[in-house]
Amino acid sequence: MDRSSSHDSINYSTRRINALLGSMPGPRSYLEIGVETGQTFFEISADRKTAVDPRFLFDSDLAPHHEASEFFQISSDQFFCEFQRDLKYDLVFLDGLHTWEQTYRDFCNALLVTHDQSIIILDDIFPCDVFSCNRDQVEAVMMRQFMTGDPSNAWHGDTYKVIPLIRTFHPLLSFCTIISDGNPQAVVWRATAPINDPSCIIQDQGLLNMSSLDYLWFLRNQGLYNPMNEDDALNLAMHSLKVKRKEDLP
Numbered sequence: 001m002d003r004s005s006s007h008d009s010i011n012y013s014t015r016r017i018n019a020l021l022g023s024m025p026g027p028r029s030y031l032e033i034g035v036e037t038g039q040t041f042f043e044i045s046a047d048r049k050t051a052v053d054p055r056f057l058f059d060s061d062l063a064p065h066h067e068a069s070e071f072f073q074i075s076s077d078q079f080f081c082e083f084q085r086d087l088k089y090d091l092v093f094l095d096g097l098h099t100w101e102q103t104y105r106d107f108c109n110a111l112l113v114t115h116d117q118s119i120i121i122l123d124d125i126f127p128c129d130v131f132s133c134n135r136d137q138v139e140a141v142m143m144r145q146f147m148t149g150d151p152s153n154a155w156h157g158d159t160y161k162v163i164p165l166i167r168t169f170h171p172l173l174s175f176c177t178i179i180s181d182g183n184p185q186a187v188v189w190r191a192t193a194p195i196n197d198p199s200c201i202i203q204d205q206g207l208l209n210m211s212s213l214d215y216l217w218f219l220r221n222q223g224l225y226n227p228m229n230e231d232d233a234l235n236l237a238m239h240s241l242k243v244k245r246k247e248d249l250p
């Protein structure tokens with residue numbers, strides 16, 4: 001997947017995450033699930049950084065890091081299960097295995113290691129075509145090439161199904177989806193008040209049978225993702241958290 005964008009020369013994840021972290025009072029802590037080459041991780045400006053991936057594509061012993069970076073070469077499930085600590089992260093970036101079960105479990109675990117004014121970013125919640133949402137990465141790429149001749153290796157899996165779950169079962173969370181200037185990503189934060197809007201609840205039988213939430217369902221329901229451009233999304237999250245910080249003051 002192309003990790004750069006037309007917005008400027010740095011990768012879109014780095015740009016968005018650093019903008020959000022920069023708006024928070026320091027010192028700031030950051031957790032990334034699914035790190036791969038570290039293209040994003042190494043560029044993040046935070047006082048404390050945690051990287052989790054069962055297969056880093058770099059030697060974490062030789063990685064350029066300051067003493068406040070830590071590397072866990074294990075799955076996200078292992079990390080959340082074995083390393084329950086007092087630390088609450090200011091920002092968590094979820095970019096691990098692109099299946100809805102794994103991403104939703106990572107998301108629920110991320111809620112446990114964050115605080116009231118944290119942000120969680122979910123990557124890959126907006127498939128770019130029907131091939132991209134195949135749960136099998138190799139098959140997704142092969143089928144696209146075979147059916148259309150397009151050699152793109154874009155793969156989002158069925159991570160998009162996490163958003164209807166968040167809408168339906170987490171009324172204390174607010175979110176929007178960045179759909180400009182790079183791969184779409186959801187930005188999630190704790191709401192100032194519970195969201196009791198019935199339109200937030202997926203009313204059909206879809207959630208009883210997650211496999212019925214197919215690509216056509218996604219195309220029909222993109223409005224549920226609260227899509228907006230990058231600047232509006234970042235400003236909305238930063239403004240909401242500023243209001244929340246003021247309200248939370250004793």
Ligand SMILES: C[S@@+](CC[C@H](N)C(=O)[O-])C[C@H]1O[C@@H](n2cnc3c(N)ncnc32)[C@H](O)[C@@H]1O
Pocket residue numbers: 013032033034035036037038039040041052053054055056074075076077095096097102
């Ligand atoms: C798309 S890459 C991450 C890219 C990275 N976040 C970046 O911005 O440069 C996905 C990574 O998720 C990792 N991964 C796969 N299953 C995982 C799991 N169960 N827990 C954590 N990471 C996982 C893969 O090894 C892969 O390196």
